[in-house]
Amino acid sequence: MDWEFVILNFIQDNIRNPVLDKIMPFISMLGALGIVWIVWTIICLITKKYRRLGTRLSAALILTLIVCSGILKPIVSRLRPYELNSTIQLTVKPEFDTSFPSGHTFFAFSVATVCFMYNKKLGIIMYLFAFLMAFSRLYLYVHFPTDVIFGAVFGIITGIIAGKLENYIFEKEQNPDNKSY
Numbered sequence: 001m002d003w004e005f006v007i008l009n010f011i012q013d014n015i016r017n018p019v020l021d022k023i024m025p026f027i028s029m030l031g032a033l034g035i036v037w038i039v040w041t042i043i044c045l046i047t048k049k050y051r052r053l054g055t056r057l058s059a060a061l062i063l064t065l066i067v068c069s070g071i072l073k074p075i076v077s078r079l080r081p082y083e084l085n086s087t088i089q090l091t092v093k094p095e096f097d098t099s100f101p102s103g104h105t106f107f108a109f110s111v112a113t114v115c116f117m118y119n120k121k122l123g124i125i126m127y128l129f130a131f132l133m134a135f136s137r138l139y140l141y142v143h144f145p146t147d148v149i150f151g152a153v154f155g156i157i158t159g160i161i162a163g164k165l166e167n168y169i170f171e172k173e174q175n176p177d178n179k180s181y
Contacts, residue, residue, distance in 0.1 A: 004081070004144040004145050004146060005081070005085065007138070007145050008081055008085075008138060008141055008144070008145070011138055011139055012088065012141065015139065016139065020139065021091050024091070024135075024136040024139045024140055025091055025092050025136075025140065027132055027133060027136040028092065028104060028133070028136040028137060028140055028142075030133070031103075031104035031107060031108060031133050032104075034061060034064075034065070034103075034107050037057070037061055037107050037108075037111050038061065040057065040111070041054055041057040041058055041061060042054070044057055045058065052118070052166070052170065053114070053115070053118045053119075055166050055170075056114045056117070056118065056162055056163050056166040056167075057111060057114055057115075057162075059162035059163075059165055059166050060110045060111060060113075060114045060158055060159050060162035060163075061107070061110070061111075063110070063158045063161060063162055064106055064107050064110045064155065064158050067106075067154065067158060068101060068103050068106045068107075068151075068154065069097070069103060072100065072101055072154070073097055073098045073100065073101070073103070074098075076098065076100040076101075077098050078098050078099040078100035078144075078147070079098070079099060080094075080095060080098070080099040080142055080143065081099070081141050081142070081143065081144055082094065082141050082142065085141075088141050090140070090141060090142075091140060092140050092142065095142055099142075099143055099144060099147050100144070100146070100147045100150065101147050101148075101150045101151035101154055102134065102137050102143045102147040102148045102150075102151035103151070104133050104134075104136075104137055104151070105130070105133060105134040105137060105143075105147070105148045105151030105152050105155060106151040106152075106154055106155040106158070107155065108126075108129065108130035108133040108134065108155065109127075109130045109134075109151065109152045109153075109154075109155025109156050109159065110154075110155040110156070110158045110159040110162070111126060111130070111155075111159070112126035112127040112129070112130040112155075112159070113155065113156045113158075113159025113160055113163070114159045114162055114163050116159075117159070117160070117163040118163070130152070130155070134148045134151065134152060
């Protein structure tokens, strides 16, 4: 864990500045409680052209919620960096749950992966936002680097599973007699 504090403290000592102190909390706030992802999913679901994307996003959000908040966070129950280093001055309110994995990062990468599988250009934009979201969690000193790394990895895996699951179900509905999937 020492190397993780080295990275977090490097960000605080070398990158932190008044401009980013305003931007990073805003970026992080966009991922709070998955609200931005839920709104994005609803917009896709009610738009005929993007309904399949909305269905995939729904599956990804449900899987992410179960795996991240329902399984991993309670099992690992890791303290947050600011709880172990009380000298840090937070620019956001303390979080209410545990640190591992980063839920913000998990959701962001899950959504980005689903979007990438659906449309490469949209996916690249979403991955850029996901990386920014992940960095904001380090910048704000609310997650360790491994929380963010594993959040990204688990998010990508969950996004792939959600996309393939929706595709399998869609194909099965379109071709109910075709048994070769």
